[in-house]
Amino acid sequence: MWLILCLPVVVSADEGLDKQRMYELIKQQQKLLEQQQQQINELRDIVLKGQKQQVQVSKKLDKTERKVKKIARSSGKFSVSKKGLRVQSKSGDFSFRAGGRIHADYANYADDVTQMGSGAQLRRARIYFKGKLFRDWAYKAEIEFAENGKVGPRGVWLAYNGWKPVTLTLGNFQEPFSLEEMTGSNNITFMERSLINTFAPSYHIGLGAKGYGRFWSWSGGVFGDAFKNKDDNIDNGWGIASRATFAPILSAKKLFHIGFSSEYRQTDTGNQARVRTRPESHITNRRLVDTRTIKNVDHTWLFGSEIAANYGPFSLQGEYIHSQVARLQAKDLGFDGAYVQGSWFLTGESRPYKVKNGTFGAIAPLHDYGAWEFATRYSWIDLNSKDITGGQESNVTVGLNWYANYNVRFMMNYTFVQAYPNRNGINESPNIFQMRGQVMF
Template sequence: MTTYPARRLALPALALLSAFALPAGAAARDGIEADEDGLTVSTGDVEFNLGGRIHLDASVFEHGLDEGSEVDFRRARLQFSARVGDVVRVRVDREFAQADGWRNVWIALRPVEGVELKGGNQIVPFSMEDMASSNSLTLAERSLANTFAPAFGLGGSVRYSHDNFTLAAGYFTDALADEVGQSRVRGDGFAVRATFAPVRKRKTWVHLGAAYESRSFDPAEPPRFTVVSASSLAPRLLRTGGIDGASDLQAYNAEFAAARGPVSVQAQYIATRIERTGLDPLDFSGWYGQASWMVTGERYRYSRRSGMPTGARIGRKGGAIELAARYSEADLDDPGLDRGRASVLTLGATWYLDRNVRVLANYARTETSDSLLTPDASGDLGVVRFQIAF
């Protein structure tokens, strides 16, 4: 059983109290309102919001010789945002659970319709799964392919969206902090992502996307890749450690998603090449395929502005049920640095009590193989999450 340091519990507790301090939808004087979106203060065209998220996980796992159980906060985050009309937005997020540190710390400008300029610590525009909010993930953890996604980066970006098309690009350096399974060290370079939705109707949409990333590394700060299991509380499935001699990275992403009413499917493939000084390059990759069904009939949404799925639309009264399945693989098996392959089959059920509260239950079958360092292994994992977002 995990012991929770006071530092990790104090602010999540404060956030939880703020979420329930006023009844949902209750409006106070002077433009102060507390509802499902947190605490909002409005003055004319200026709006300030204080919110957060709490994801509490309980996991039981067994993989090869590793087995055990754990209870801990996966996320305990406070987030502050502000906007001036539709032109200026500011956001600051601080994470207090597991890999604690700063997340979103940026300012964005929308000088004209369809164009956004953003500077600061932000999600790199590369992968739709990586860019998706953790509050709306279908399963408790992202897929094994997310091992190769860049997560956050410190830099500047521009995004253009029009009808069914988006194009985003930016230049980034290392992020302000690590994320679970993703090192803040990603080097210096750029990323570009384009999406197209050939079908986009109220109940039916189809999404296609592609992205490219190029980075260069400081020899003193080599990249590393860690394959997280179906629960962040379980032991890691694979690790590269710091990759000596790494000089450059090129990564490619292809993505597909579609939904018709309460049924959604999506898939991604990410390939990464690491160039090394005086050594052969390394080629790693990952992919996943996923399907989900809102048993209670809610439809899946799509963001035209961001060019990505955004989860199911949950009514105020809630009571929604979702079932999902995903198969994913990560391949770190290269002759120059053999760290093996991993695969995970995950089945999940989610109960949405309302827009802000949900309970997830996942079962996963894990496999690792082809590593010269560790024997082949398989195992089972179960994780339950209680989640509040406000």
């Protein structure tokens, strides 16, 4: 009975303790929530402060970038690339570029009758400076250091480009004649140009004009003597030369090119001419064919035709040149020659074509290991005419080129020579092996 009466009292006490505990727990949770809210507020303040600082930093960076661009615009452009050193004014009206080339050769001659002498030679060592003046004017000065140990000018000219696409040029530059001659020595397929390149007039002082369109080019000029005469050509007098090219098929991988050249040259004091050529190797100074001095010359004519084609990695090129020598007291003379060559890039490259000049440009390898090219050429020249017996020569050359990169090339050529007959009326057939290391920049 007593136990039953006391039970409600005990239950009532337990309920009071539970309520007290619940109150304390709620109070603790409320305190924790207040602390968390305070931490959230602090984090929010930090984030807002960081965003404000980020905006300030971004504004400072933008301001700095604008200053840098302003300085760059005010100071012009300076760059060093595979094409040399270049400086340009902020307006683009003035520019300066420096570059050069080095060609180092070795040749071994399996002589027959004429002793040619094996050896090595620094074939070319040139530096050049070129650029723009007042936007519409261009200039170039090239110096040769490897020509028989003598330092001398090569191409030195001033050009006006204000009447695009026409350009006027004054100075010492190449007469526009022959695809092979107009293609730079850095970009020709073989170490030396073909036998008929002896006909090409090369560098002379003159005034010229040239223009071009989407598929064609034309150039011409009046020329006198040169700073340093090419020993295969008439030393004095004046001449008129012209060249026209047309490329009806022209794309990155396909090309069909035709061209025609001519030159009339009036002789000056001495009335003499001479045609001779090395056997497509420059280390030797011996010529197997040579007209020797032709006297009583009034004037000469040169006529040239050229053709070239690309189809992917394959290319073909050929030229024919006829030289006519008019004499005062004897019959006119006629000399001629031709070549045909083909090449195949085993690594897939294609010869780049420059329509504004009607010439081929530099190879840019497609792979890190460079580009490999196999090539072959047949050339012939006939320097016999009337009473002049300069000889006849035909060569077959095979070549292998490795383009390590855009600026470096290594070349190997093997040439089978037949002079039937040579300048002295004797048949001979030497062979030539030669190599070249080439750097251009």
